[in-house]
Amino acid sequence: FLGERDVRELDRGTLRASIGFVPQEAFLFSRSILENVTLGRDEVPPALVQQAAEASGIASEVESFPEGFGTVVGERGLTVSGGQRQRLALARALAGGPSVLVLDDIFASVDAVKEEEIVANLAREAAGRTVLLMTHRLRAARAASRVVVLVEGRVAGQGRHDELVGAGGVYARLWRIQQLEEEIAR
Numbered sequence: 001f002l003g004e005r006d007v008r009e010l011d012r013g014t015l016r017a018s019i020g021f022v023p024q025e026a027f028l029f030s031r032s033i034l035e036n037v038t039l040g041r042d043e044v045p046p047a048l049v050q051q052a053a054e055a056s057g058i059a060s061e062v063e064s065f066p067e068g069f070g071t072v073v074g075e076r077g078l079t080v081s082g083g084q085r086q087r088l089a090l091a092r093a094l095a096g097g098p099s100v101l102v103l104d105d106i107f108a109s110v111d112a113v114k115e116e117e118i119v120a121n122l123a124r125e126a127a128g129r130t131v132l133l134m135t136h137r138l139r140a141a142r143a144a145s146r147v148v149v150l151v152e153g154r155v156a157g158q159g160r161h162d163e164l165v166g167a168g169g170v171y172a173r174l175w176r177i178q179q180l181e182e183e184i185a186r
Helices: 012-017 033-038 046-055 059-064 082-095 112-125 161-166 169-185
Strands: 019-022 100-104 130-134 147-151 154-159
Touching: 012 019, 019 082, 033 046, 033 082, 046 059, 046 082, 046 112, 082 100, 082 112, 147 161, 147 169, 154 161, 154 169, 161 169
Parallel strands: 019 100, 100 130
Antiparallel strands: 147 154
């Protein structure tokens, strides 16, 4: 169901426009950053592109490029870093205004500080939307209303972050490991 409607009753165009997907390996076209974010949706106003870029934590970097949003990225986005590609793909998804966001490990190529910034921005931007976030970085999972832990494709636990940490198990063990890794990195 999407809202109150069975997805089988929706035409494919409506259904596709309702879902924003950001893969772990984001793809960019050899076009301008603006064209990559709007992706052929001419109705997306520049203010919404800017807002999406800010929410995805990429706006200041784009503005520092000599041609800003007019900067052409190479085929597959070769002229930007992996983290920048992911954040531009996130901006693309947000600019479409979908009611569902599917985010596949979007923090894999960003540091912890940028991750915190994006998580805070997403909390605001995702209000009223359904967000499915697949991640190995549990700091991002703290903001989720529900966490589902998968081990070898099976559900190994579910609940809020604090509940899962308190319950012990694989999630709590992973959380402790990630906390120790962060302390060692400082």
